[in-house]
Amino acid sequence: MRSRARGTRVLAAMSGGVDSAVAAARAVDAGYDVTGVHLALARNPQTYRSGARGCCTLEDARDARRAADVIGIPFYVWDMADEFHASVVDDFVAEYAAGRTPNPCLRCNEKIKFAAVLDRAIALGFDAVVTGHHARLGPDGLLRRSVDMGKDQSYVLAVLTREQLAHSIFPLGDSFKTGVRAEAAERGLAVAEKPDSHDICFIADGDTRGFLAKRLGEAPGDIVDAASGDVVGSHAGAFGFTVGQRKGLNLTRPSADGRPRYVLSITPVTNTVTVGPGEALEVSTVAAERPVWTAGSLPSTPTECEVQIRAHGETVPAVVTVADGQMTATLRWPVRGVAAGQALVAYRPDPAGDIVLGSATVSLTRS
Amino acid sequence: MTYLDHAATTPMLPEAIEAYALAARDVGNASSLHAPGRRARRTVEEARERVAAALGARPSEVIFTGGGTESDNLAVKGVFWARRTDDPKRNRVVASAAEHHAVLDAVDWLGRFEGADVSLLPVDELGRVDVAAVRFELDQRCDEIAMITAMWANNEVGTVQPVTELAAMAAECGIPFHTDAIQAIGQVPVDFAACGAAALTATGHKLGGPTGVGALLLGREVGCTPLLHGGGQERDVRSGTLDVAGITAFAVAVEMAVKAQQETAARVGALRDELVSRVQAAVPDAVLNGDPEDRLPGNAHFSFPGCEGDALLLLLDAQGIACSTGSACSAGIAQPSHVLLAMGADEARARSTLRFSLGHTSTLDDVDVLAAALPSAVERARRAGSVRGGRS
Ligand SMILES: Cc1ncc(COP(=O)(O)O)c(C=O)c1O
Numbered sequence: 001m002r003s004r005a006r007g008t009r010v011l012a013a014m015s016g017g018v019d020s021a022v023a024a025a026r027a028v029d030a031g032y033d034v035t036g037v038h039l040a041l042a043r044n045p046q047t048y049r050s051g052a053r054g055c056c057t058l059e060d061a062r063d064a065r066r067a068a069d070v071i072g073i074p075f076y077v078w079d080m081a082d083e084f085h086a087s088v089v090d091d092f093v094a095e096y097a098a099g100r101t102p103n104p105c106l107r108c109n110e111k112i113k114f115a116a117v118l119d120r121a122i123a124l125g126f127d128a129v130v131t132g133h134h135a136r137l138g139p140d141g142l143l144r145r146s147v148d149m150g151k152d153q154s155y156v157l158a159v160l161t162r163e164q165l166a167h168s169i170f171p172l173g174d175s176f177k178t179g180v181r182a183e184a185a186e187r188g189l190a191v192a193e194k195p196d197s198h199d200i201c202f203i204a205d206g207d208t209r210g211f212l213a214k215r216l217g218e219a220p221g222d223i224v225d226a227a228s229g230d231v232v233g234s235h236a237g238a239f240g241f242t243v244g245q246r247k248g249l250n251l252t253r254p255s256a257d258g259r260p261r262y263v264l265s266i267t268p269v270t271n272t273v274t275v276g277p278g279e280a281l282e283v284s285t286v287a288a289e290r291p292v293w294t295a296g297s298l299p300s301t302p303t304e305c306e307v308q309i310r311a312h313g314e315t316v317p318a319v320v321t322v323a324d325g326q327m328t329a330t331l332r333w334p335v336r337g338v339a340a341g342q343a344l345v346a347y348r349p350d351p352a353g354d355i356v357l358g359s360a361t362v363s364l365t366r367s
Numbered sequence: 368m369t370y371l372d373h374a375a376t377t378p379m380l381p382e383a384i385e386a387y388a389l390a391a392r393d394v395g396n397a398s399s400l401h402a403p404g405r406r407a408r409r410t411v412e413e414a415r416e417r418v419a420a421a422l423g424a425r426p427s428e429v430i431f432t433g434g435g436t437e438s439d440n441l442a443v444k445g446v447f448w449a450r451r452t453d454d455p456k457r458n459r460v461v462a463s464a465a466e467h468h469a470v471l472d473a474v475d476w477l478g479r480f481e482g483a484d485v486s487l488l489p490v491d492e493l494g495r496v497d498v499a500a501v502r503f504e505l506d507q508r509c510d511e512i513a514m515i516t517a518m519w520a521n522n523e524v525g526t527v528q529p530v531t532e533l534a535a536m537a538a539e540c541g542i543p544f545h546t547d548a549i550q551a552i553g554q555v556p557v558d559f560a561a562c563g564a565a566a567l568t569a570t571g572h573k574l575g576g577p578t579g580v581g582a583l584l585l586g587r588e589v590g591c592t593p594l595l596h597g598g599g600q601e602r603d604v605r606s607g608t609l610d611v612a613g614i615t616a617f618a619v620a621v622e623m624a625v626k627a628q629q630e631t632a633a634r635v636g637a638l639r640d641e642l643v644s645r646v647q648a649a650v651p652d653a654v655l656n657g658d659p660e661d662r663l664p665g666n667a668h669f670s671f672p673g674c675e676g677d678a679l680l681l682l683l684d685a686q687g688i689a690c691s692t693g694s695a696c697s698a699g700i701a702q703p704s705h706v707l708l709a710m711g712a713d714e715a716r717a718r719s720t721l722r723f724s725l726g727h728t729s730t731l732d733d734v735d736v737l738a739a740a741l742p743s744a745v746e747r748a749r750r751a752g753s754v755r756g757g758r759s
Contacts, residue, residue, distance in 0.1 A: 040699075
């Protein structure tokens with residue numbers, strides 16, 4: 001990141017966590033002229049996760065400000081609550097209501113951090129946005145997995161276009177998380193020991209179903225066995241289930257063969273959740289909408305690659321084709337638990353870090 | 368650095384710093400009965416006399432406090448409570464809609480938690496309290512009102528209020544009138560006795576004194592229920608060990624600010640006029656807010672159409688220019704100015720403001736630097752404003 005650094009004005013998005021604080025500090029060391037910004041995403045900051053786990057609380061804003069002070073950069077809070085609610089929270093609720101399983105972090109990167117924030121930054125004369133994401137972005141403009149596979153966030157960045165990546169800086173991609181924490185401590189950043197954030201920042205207590213029920217209303221319905229058609233349980237709302245889910249189904253009747261059952265599909269129109277055996281989850285073909293080709297322009301011929309179909313999921317070899325605004329992945333062997341709404345991300349294995357080729361949103365699966 | 372935020376806080380005068388350091392070297396609690404205590408007491412009483420003399424009050428009317436916010440809260444809540452206790456029919460507090468949050472939120476709190484009735488007085492498009500509305504309010508509800516509060520000069524747009532007229536109207540009805548004169552002292556003539564107010568707020572850090580020291584001037588006959596209970600140091604209205612060094616430095620600053628008021632008004636006022644015309648030349652569609660004539664000499668407050676004030680602030684800050692959007696922020700997020708909204712501005716205009724405020728260290732150089740930096744900042748902020756169509 002050194003080559004174009006000197007004097008270039010960049011905006012560091014500072015969540016109040018350890019990663020973004022170290023990322024901002026490294027950008028300063030590299031010679032960038034860095035300004036820190038904390039994004040206020042909650043309409044009412046008190047209602048978001050408090051303490052160390054989220055990204056949207058008053059305490060996080062204070063932590064971010066304190067880190068900026070220690071690093072010695074200007075710091076401001078940008079109110080992005082309206083944009084965040086319209087693009088991320090409302091989308092999250094609507095996707096679940098439609099029986100899909102959205103990834104709000106990915107949506108936030110696509111619509112907020114590398115869109116609304118980046119656009120505003122560029123208009124104000126900044127050249128790029130710096131974040132603490134664990135992913136590599138080198139001078140070749142290619143996005144690669146982090147060296148720390150356990151922390152790799154390339155999956156949630158795979159929605160970014162080349163143009164967006166050209167204005168992005170990820171200083172942490174070559175580091176392991178433990179090293180980042182140690183460095184934060186060395187730099188005197190109080191967030192060094194702050195726990196990692198998990199889950200969804202705008203769901204204060206981690207209760208996704210409760211959050212959705214409050215917005216969508218309780219809607220009791222049946223859980224139906226795919227093979228027999230029998231009602232084997234009930235639910236308080238088809239939303240909030242995820243294809244592949246096994247826990248929390250509270251089935252009232254055991255399966256005939258005594259083997260565990262999983263959510264196979266969610267049908268919002270009939271408010272039905274269908275369950276069945278694990279094999280029935282296997283899919284070999286995945287269709288996905290709104291393709292983005294991060295590594296260049298959309299390919300016109302089938303592309304051999306590896307695909308990842310959910311956050312922190314395994315990859316599987318596949319052939320990906322893009323046609324008519326749709327991406328289709330033919331998997332080398334079947335995988336389980338592919339949910340509509342998740343991202344299909346195509347990677348090309350590479351010794352210097354697997355390269356993100358592109359992504360699309362899963363719409364349809366076939367076994 | 369180009370410091371154009373004297374209305375937020377202004378540098379301490381060297382004389383005040385010296386007085387502070389001198390007093391801070393001495394030991395002594397002004398309530399103690401021994402010699403060091405007596406010495407501290409004497410220092411405080413001298414300071415009280417100096418503040419009183421400078422502001423047209425009697426020494427016994429000066430209550431030292433921990434700053435403007437405390438003085439405002441004490442005046443609003445304390446006078447309201449005392450008056451309502453005397454006469455339970457009087458359950459209404461009347462305030463101008465353009466007050467500082469230290470007054471406005473105290474009034475709001477009385478409404479929410481003390482069952483007070485609240486009347487907010489409208490201001491006109493220049494930010495001036497509507498005298499006719501006050502007259503009407505008094506005619507309608509003279510017997511219900513426990514106290515009235517209206518600031519001497521507005522901290523955002525700089526408009527000077529018809530305080531003497533308001534105080535006289537309140538006095539006719541026998542209603543105590545409080546004025547927050549924090550921004551006015553040293554900028555325009557302020558005389559407690561002559562203005563007819565029952566209570567007046569002053570604070571140190573806006574006039575060259577230290578932060579965290581202020582005073583409430585409170586007429587001898589005006590009842591005021593304490594907020595802070597304890598040793599009863601200040602007339603039993605305010606408790607807490609007196610900050611001898613802070614009070615001494617505050618008194619020096621008040622005295623000097625008042626003595627220099629005319630000269631300040633002339634010099635800073637001329638500089639401000641220059642700033643206004645240079646800003647308007649650089650950004651022809653910039654709108655000067657507030658009363659063009661009757662305003663604080665150090666205040667220039669603009670709306671920049673199509674810009675967000677906080678974007679402009681960031682850009683100027685990057686050029687070493689310190690100014691303010693003028694309005695309060697919550698958790699670092701600039702809120703649309705309640706003052707501009709009260710003046711009838713729409714939300715976009717209320718978010719598009721910057722306040723440049725000059726003071727005793729300001730020079731023509733500051734104006735030059737601002738005028739040079741402003742056009743490109745405005746252009747960029749406009750671009751940023753247009754990519755943010757969502758909120759206009
Ligand atoms: C008009 C007005 N009232 C009250 C205050 C609060 O005073 P202090 O900062 O001393 O608490 C200020 C300044 O912030 C002010 O400008």
